[in-house]
Amino acid sequence: MNRVERESFLKSFLLFFTSLGVLIATLFYINFTKEVQTLDEKLLSEMRVCSFDLKCEQFYIDFLEHKEEKLYSLYKDEYGLSSYYPIPGSTKNIMLLRLEREKYNKEITLLKSNNIWRFSAVLAIVFILSILFSIYALYPLRNALLLTQEFIKDILHDFNTPLATLRLNSSMLKREIGENEKVDRIEQSVENVLSLQKHLRSYLKNHDMQKEEFSLESVLKEQVSLLEKNYSAISFKINAKDVKLLTNKEAFTRIVSNILTNAAKYNRDKGYVNIIYENTIKTLDIIDSGKGIKNPKKIFDRFYKEQDRGIGIGLHIVKKLCDELDIKLSVNSKINQGSTFSLDLSKLTLS
Helix, strand or coil, rough: HHHHHHHHHHEEEEEEEHHHHHHHHHHHHHHHHHHHHHHHHHHHHHHHHHHCCCCCCCCCCCEEEEECCCCCCCECCCCEEEEEEECCCCCCEEEEEEHHHHHHEEEEEHHHHHHHHHHHHHHHHHHHHHHHHHHHHHHHHHHHHHEEEEHHHHHHHHHHHHHHHHHHHHHHHHHHHHHHHHHHHHHHHHHHHHHHHHHHHHHHHHHHHHCCEEEEHHHHHHHHHHHHHHHHCEEEEECCCEEEECHHHHHHHHHHHHHHHHHHHCCCCCCCEEEEEECHHHHHHEEEECCCCCCCCCCCCCCCCCCCCCCCCCHHHHHHHHHHCCCCEEEECCCCHHHHEECCCCECCCC
């Protein structure tokens, strides 16, 4: 079960279980209130019978001077439950029958205990039904996701032939006519499509189940060495020694590659890209001296872009991969001063 499926399952479960739980709790509360009312009526009836024969050990009996007390009514106070009844042949005095507070509380506690046990049993059944309902509701989503993934895989596979043809013909055309701006744009577009293809292939895999131990510095050096060939004017510096990570290496490499490529691509002439691992907080900072980002909060949105180059999906995939690998990603940027991408690797770091 991937992250999207887990999220859908949890939301369905919580919605179903919480809704029924609140409804059942309300019904049990109403039922408990009615049971207390029934108990009070039963006790009042027993007091009334007791007022005739006085054969009732559970009630305290006393005789008082009649003032303003209402007869045949039930009173609740700090002493318990009480009721007043007339004495045959007497108009000045009345009879008091009282159930002590301690005895009454025992009756209420017994009612509460029975209701709690019944409520727990019903809630357990609802819990199981919620799980079954959530799994059942998840099947259409899972089938749709699988169908979409298979469709994307087929499309990505079909990309290979036309892309290979484009690369071959563009290189042949360049040999025939020499350096040409239009041919360079064609080649750059092909590289963008290839990069997107790699991102999508990486994203479609189940990364959180394929973890391995590797050196952070080795991954960074590998990616920097590839970029230095195309961006010779950019100065790259790495400070991440003796750091071991445990996660999916391919997905993590894709994250770093995309951020570093953007840092180099949108940098100023003779700029820099500094890659620093803060050991105290276990955070990897990628700092560039580039153009900066106008809306840092939007750059992870799908298809959002601030430059003419690219199609605006690379950083969206980066954010998705970070979520898959449990990496907290943040960005701080100022126009014409540069940007800093921070990766919280605390849950991935071994040393």
